[in-house]
Amino acid sequence: GNSVTQMEGPVTLSEEAFLTINCTYTATGYPSLFWYVQYPGEGLQLLLKATKADDKGSNKGFEATYRKETTSFHLEKGSVQVSDSAVYFCALSDQNTGNQFYFGTGTSLTVIP
């Protein structure tokens, strides 16, 4: 079946530090992969996505590359800011299984000045 395994948090970094949040997946077909961000008390917002192997999604300084050989979609940012503090969710969608999203458990990031 489909599933997403995400690096557990919480993660605390100093401002301008490098960020990596690991995400690996299992899928029955050829999934699309997503990173969503959730700020306190709000819904999820799409951060970036990749729809096929070797695609790189990027947005607001965040990047993730769809690696089929390692079934991974790790999120990276070179220099985090206090405003990046949020919960980050890795997710996949697979049309073979009805288009529902499968989410990881989320990784809480706190960036301190």
Place this chain on the structure above:
Amino acid sequence: NAGVMQNPRHLVRRRGQEARLRCSPMKGHSHVYWYRQLPEEGLKFMVYLQKENIIDESGMPKERFSAEFPKEGPSILRIQQVVRGDSAAYFCASSPSKQSYNEQFFGPGTRLTVL
């Protein structure tokens, strides 16, 4: 273009009461998904609907929970005879088509508290 609307944002119910959660998808979107987020957990799929049809309800509890998406009006998630374990954030998402590469657009959620 307004985003996905959900109401109420917060809902408090006593055990045994009914909870009704509403979701209006983005304009032009005919695919609606409901997810539940328990404290400290990720989102779990509940149900996928198109107008007047339930496409996939594999994530819905077999009892007390139902969903609809009528021809006119918002999608409704109904929980009958709520119990404390139903306390969670319920998110609605919509998409313009069933293609898996389409992102789903999420509403702000309804936070249900059962006393």
